[in-house]
Amino acid sequence: MSKIYSRPRIRIPKIILNNRSVNLNKEKNAKVAKIIIILIIAFSTVKVILDAVYPIFDTLCENRAKSIATIISNEEATNVMREHSYDEMFTIEKDSNNNIEMIKSNVISINEIISDVAIKIQQRLDSRGRENISIALR
Numbered sequence: 305m306s307k308i309y310s311r312p313r314i315r316i317p318k319i320i321l322n323n324r325s326v327n328l329n330k331e332k333n334a335k336v337a338k339i340i341i342i343l344i345i346a347f348s349t350v351k352v353i354l355d356a357v358y359p360i361f362d363t364l365c366e367n368r369a370k371s372i373a374t375i376i377s378n379e380e381a382t383n384v385m386r387e388h389s390y391d392e393m394f395t396i397e398k399d400s401n402n403n404i405e406m407i408k409s410n411v412i413s414i415n416e417i418i419s420d421v422a423i424k425i426q427q428r429l430d431s432r433g434r435e436n437i438s439i440a441l442r
Contacts, residue, residue: 357439364437372432373425380424388417 395408 361439364439368435368437372435376428377425380428381421384417384421384424
């Protein structure tokens, strides 16, 4: 019989590793992989929860801010208007039969009132500070 392959094969010596060190590396790699998977799951869960809660929280904050602004606006407008009378803002002109011909507005007085209300509202909002809003996750 003739040989098909006649050149001598190259023999590479076998490297024998300590079985224990190979097993320890496999165990360490498995632990690291488990930790990475757990972290990925944890971060994904937090992301999903935050994505679900954010629109609710955003709406609650917006509604609370509108509520606070409305309450402060009404209170300050009432307080400022206590200091002024209708006669300061408007002048009523009547004819000889006591019929109203014209109502003149005192623009300067009205502008002062508007400015005063806006300044007092802004001062109250600035002094108010932060508000705490909570969401029950049940």
